[in-house]
Amino acid sequence: MAELQNDRFLRALLREPVDRTPVWMMRQAGRYLPEYRATRKEAGSFMDLCRNKEFASEVTLQPLERFPLDAAILFSDILTIPDAMGLGLRFETGEGPVFDKPIRSMADAKKLYVPDMASDLGYVMDAVSTIRKDLNGSIPLIGFSGSPWTLATYMIEGGSSKTFAKIKAMMFDQPATLHHILDVLADSVIAYLNAQIEAGAQAVQIFDTWGGVLTPRDYNEFSLRYMHKIVDGLKRENDGRKVPVILFTKGGGQWLEAMADTGADALGLDWTINIDEARARVGNRVALQGNMDPCILYASPERIREEVATILAQYGNGSGHVFNLGHGIHPEINPEHAGAFINAVTELSGQYHK
Numbered sequence: 001m002a003e004l005q006n007d008r009f010l011r012a013l014l015r016e017p018v019d020r021t022p023v024w025m026m027r028q029a030g031r032y033l034p035e036y037r038a039t040r041k042e043a044g045s046f047m048d049l050c051r052n053k054e055f056a057s058e059v060t061l062q063p064l065e066r067f068p069l070d071a072a073i074l075f076s077d078i079l080t081i082p083d084a085m086g087l088g089l090r091f092e093t094g095e096g097p098v099f100d101k102p103i104r105s106m107a108d109a110k111k112l113y114v115p116d117m118a119s120d121l122g123y124v125m126d127a128v129s130t131i132r133k134d135l136n137g138s139i140p141l142i143g144f145s146g147s148p149w150t151l152a153t154y155m156i157e158g159g160s161s162k163t164f165a166k167i168k169a170m171m172f173d174q175p176a177t178l179h180h181i182l183d184v185l186a187d188s189v190i191a192y193l194n195a196q197i198e199a200g201a202q203a204v205q206i207f208d209t210w211g212g213v214l215t216p217r218d219y220n221e222f223s224l225r226y227m228h229k230i231v232d233g234l235k236r237e238n239d240g241r242k243v244p245v246i247l248f249t250k251g252g253g254q255w256l257e258a259m260a261d262t263g264a265d266a267l268g269l270d271w272t273i274n275i276d277e278a279r280a281r282v283g284n285r286v287a288l289q290g291n292m293d294p295c296i297l298y299a300s301p302e303r304i305r306e307e308v309a310t311i312l313a314q315y316g317n318g319s320g321h322v323f324n325l326g327h328g329i330h331p332e333i334n335p336e337h338a339g340a341f342i343n344a345v346t347e348l349s350g351q352y353h354k
């Protein structure tokens, strides 16, 4: 495999020296881009977009044509795993994801199985290898998965939730059922991410979007424990290069030390913690990714640049920082504001790496 032209993202995740702070945006391919909306229309539905490797590659590359990003992320979704388990996934317009066959009992849970990566999820691996080919050695490709806890919220609630009433009732009243579900999911995520790595993903991120709704005790028992199992089961090197693992728990700022104990290479931060404090707490154990409030992108380009400067100064000198938003970019954001953010990072960060 040819050398990467730009590997500062992978180097920063491993806390190796870089010339400037690398940057990418969660949800960088998506609805805020008119070209994405056009391709999605052409594809028909969101899942049709994910299942077609040419379309998936096209939308992955769209933000790279606009902005000098240091990483690409596979265009897919975290819900591909429960979909492959036969739960009947639909994306309703304006309503988000819906599962026709949610998991509510031990009898339902016992029917779950680890999907076959080739026959059930081969389309994701085809997208990974197509994107790698189309990137042509320019920047690294990130693979991803949801955390078992986050996937289970959708599978048990039957879709998005604000209260997490059903999964929490199961957690309190039928913990053995929930543990069974989480265990099958952890094994599925290990197989899924290893298959993405073998297909060409050069780093992987675990999205624990809903871990932050748990008490510290429940976070340890129902989310972190399974992410630890995943990190232990991942292939950490491929094609002669380390494959860094990023763990992102939204709302997880209070648990960084425990998250670092999993052996992940980097932790994703949302905007509810100061990055200098996070750095002081984790020391040299992990790199940090984040953590600008995505709502700053509604402000003026000048204000966006100021915020970038503040976060860069807070992190301070040296490698180990990947600049990102603290969560995904919102669909209403003006792409020019996203550009102002990315340019600010590329222009202002060199001084911290002399």
Ligand code: 1CP
Pocket (backbone or CB within 6 Å): 025, 026, 027, 028, 029, 030, 031, 040, 046, 073, 074, 075, 076, 077, 078, 079, 096, 097, 144, 159, 160, 161, 207, 209, 327, 328
């Ligand atoms: O076009 C559309 O209408 C679909 C919108 C959309 C997009 C663009 C969905 C449905 N998924 C995606 C792509 C996606 N999802 C990516 C790749 C694109 C990129 O990052 O550039 C990734 C990494 C995800 C991950 C994902 N999906 C997460 C974890 C990250 C996060 O934002 O917290 C979650 C929670 C989902 C579930 C999901 N899929 C889609 C929607 C609208 C949702 C969220 C539903 C909810 O809020 O509960």
